[in-house]
Amino acid sequence: MAQGTIHDEIEKILVSEEEIQKKCKELGAVLTEEYKGKFPLAIGVLKGALPFMSDILRHTETHLEMDFMDVSSYDGGTSSTGEVKILKDLNTKVEGRDIIIVEDIIDSGLTLSYLVDLFKYRKANSIKIVTLLDKPAGRTANIKADLIGFEVPDEFVVGYGLDYAEKYRNLSYIGVLKPEIYGG
Ligand SMILES: O=P(O)(O)OC[C@H]1O[C@H](OP(=O)(O)OP(=O)(O)O)[C@H](O)[C@@H]1O
Numbered sequence: 001m002a003q004g005t006i007h008d009e010i011e012k013i014l015v016s017e018e019e020i021q022k023k024c025k026e027l028g029a030v031l032t033e034e035y036k037g038k039f040p041l042a043i044g045v046l047k048g049a050l051p052f053m054s055d056i057l058r059h060t061e062t063h064l065e066m067d068f069m070d071v072s073s074y075d076g077g078t079s080s081t082g083e084v085k086i087l088k089d090l091n092t093k094v095e096g097r098d099i100i101i102v103e104d105i106i107d108s109g110l111t112l113s114y115l116v117d118l119f120k121y122r123k124a125n126s127i128k129i130v131t132l133l134d135k136p137a138g139r140t141a142n143i144k145a146d147l148i149g150f151e152v153p154d155e156f157v158v159g160y161g162l163d164y165a166e167k168y169r170n171l172s173y174i175g176v177l178k179p180e181i182y183g184g
């Protein structure tokens with residue numbers, strides 16, 4: 001990796017670009033099987049899920065519709081505020097639809113449990129959760145994903161959609177920042 005770039009700010013890589021791409025292919029094939037003959041609504045949770053949504057759905061070989069919701073509970077920091085705010089709602093009706101929620105990470109689980117309750121209330125026919133990362137040690141809400149890419153340890157991770165203070169989303173891998181980056 002080139003010196004003098006954002007890569008210098010990464011202490012270690014937890015999941016490489018190659019591992020992520022291989023997993024997107026595998027998970028896409030699972031979705032292809034599960035939604036054969038159906039027309040699911042894939043909902044990406046902005047902004048973090050954007051790279052994963054793009055990569056996994058390119059390997060999902062069935063008709064599907066895409067929409068996005070922007071919810072936020074981290075306010076740029078490293079711990080959840082505990083309050084989920086809708087910043088942008090869907091343009092699509094959820095009633096009667098088979099929903100695939102695409103997330104980058106389940107940490108406390110608050111974001112997803114809020115969304116699952118919302119889509120149940122809006123009368124979805126079925127709801128499946130697909131997440132690239134699962135951080136079980138962070139969990140406070142009782143929620144599990146149906147499809148998980150990788151389990152990560154109890155550390156704040158960045159890259160491939162995941163940010164710290166809105167930065168690092170453009171890395172092609174998942175890593176942990178050097179401690180001095182949080183210093184100031
Ligand atoms: O399980 P939780 O503890 O709720 O954490 C997971 C959520 O937190 C992050 O989003 P954030 O609110 O930071 O918004 P962002 O995707 O725009 O960065 C992440 O992208 C998930 O959506």
Ligand code: HPA
Pocket residue numbers: 074105107108155156157158162163164
């Ligand atoms: O570990 C994390 N990194 C970035 N964003 C997050 N949102 C929840 N957990 C995380």
